[in-house]
Amino acid sequence: MSNPDFNLLLTLDAVLAEGSVARAARRLHLSPSAMSRALARLRETTGDPLLVRAGRGLVPTPRAVALREQVRRLVQEVQEVLRPATPPDFSTLQRTFNLRVREGFVENFGLDLLHRIQQEAPAVRLCFVQKTDRDSTALREGVLDLDIGVAGKNTSPEVQTRQLFRDRFIGVVRQDHDLSAGEITPTRFALGQHISIARRGMEKGPIDDTLSSLGLKRDIITVVGDFATALALVRASNLITCVPEQYTGKLRAGLHSFPLPFPAPEITISMLWHPRLDADPVHRWLRNMVQEVCSRPFEDRNSQHT
DNA sequence: GATGGGAGTAACGGGAACCC
DNA sequence: GGGTTCCCGTTACTCCCATC
Structure with a gap:
């Protein structure tokens, strides 16, 4: 039939x-x-x-x-x-969103994001999941709602991305470190002992490439997998590390930060989501919330919730 | 280009209402 | 009661459009 x-x-x-x-x-x-x-x-x-x-x-x-x-x-x-979907009532919306982020995001943006979401949707909950890889499978399977970080070669082509902000690397030492005073030259910077941050254990990165082009080489005595660990080591030693400025704003409290004495590598932080969620009005609202919070100047975020 | 489905127009037939 | 008119449903023909 x-x-x-x-x-x-x-x-x-x-x-x-x-x-x-x-x-x-x-x-x-x-x-x-x-x-x-x-x-x-x-x-x-x-x-x-x-x-x-x-x-x-x-x-x-x-x-x-x-x-x-x-x-x-x-x-x-x-x-x-x-019939087209009716606009959601955010005042009564009950939903939990899973966001995969790197350490530093929650400390710098999480509180502001929670505060902003509570204003419009008091019953919405956020679950921040630590980023251990860049695999897009969790987005595809619906385990994650949003992935926040650097979109890279491993990002699945079907995944949707929106740029949140650009960040640049800066140097960080403890307050009484030699580099906390006086002019910092590439040579002075390279002379110290360094912590490299690499999740995949790669010792060399763009900073080392730049130093190499200047005929310099820094002494990396340890490699760690995340910003928080590197900054904790810096706080308790004479070591130097390089971290993204905005991403680690609050993690660097009590430490001395300085612009790198050479063109600093830049990264673009984006949010990634699966196209399945692209037209969902609630998910679209969440993405706008994240975008709004991340686009605020660093000083504004720091002055709130204190 | 052939084919098939859907819609419009025109014509026709049947039934009800109206008028004489 | 018969003729006329109007309304409604049906059918044949035609056209348009999508698909193959």
């Missing part, structure tokens, strides 16, 4: 409701002849005359009477399915 023409449901509903081909035609903005032909197709499909002549009008057959309520209900359900 071929697939039935579901438009005939609308025709049947109109004819049964109006009890007249002409009135049903007016109701569906068709000509009487088109409606009559549609009724003929309905008769052929159902194997029942459905409506038969009675004087100048038509009267329903027992089958048509039996179908009337069912058809009405089906049409209403179909119209409900095809």
Whole structure:
């Protein structure tokens, strides 16, 4: 059996409701002849005359009477399915979003983001998941709602991205370190003992490439996997590290930060999501919240919630 | 380009209402 | 009661559009 023409449901509903081909035609903005032909197709499909002549009008057959309520209900359900989604009521919205972030994001943006979300949707919860890789599988499988970080070569091509902010690397030492005073030259910078940050254990990075182009080489005595560990080591030693400025704003409290004495490498922090969520109004609202918070100047974020 | 489905137009037939 | 008019449903023909 071929697939039935579901438009005939609308025709049947109109004819049964109006009890007249002409009135049903007016109701569906068709000509009487088109409606009559549609009724003929309905008769052929159902194997029942459905409506038969009675004087100048038509009267329903027992089958048509039996179908009337069912058809009405089906049409209403179909119209409900095809109606555009209604805007969500954020004041009562209950939902938990999973965000994958690197350390430093929660400290610098998390509180502001939570505060902003609570203003509009008090029942929405955020679950920050620590970033251990850049695999997009969790986005695809719906485990994650948003992934925040640097979009790289490992990012799946179907994943949607939006730039949040650009960040540059700066140098960090403890307050009484030699580099906390006086002019910092590339040579002075390179002479100290350094901590390199690399999640995949790569000792060399763009900073080393830049130093190399200047004929310099820094002495990396340890490699760690995250910013917080590097800054904790810096706080308790004479070591030097380089971290993204905005991303580590609050993590660097009590430490001395300085611009690198050479063109500093820049990174672009983006949010990534699966296209499945692209049109979802609630998810779109979340993305706008994240964008709004991340686009505020660093000083504004630091001055709030104190 | 051929084919099929859907819609419009015109013509026709049947029934009800109205008038004489 | 018969003729006329109007309304409604049906059918044949035609056109348009999408699909193959």
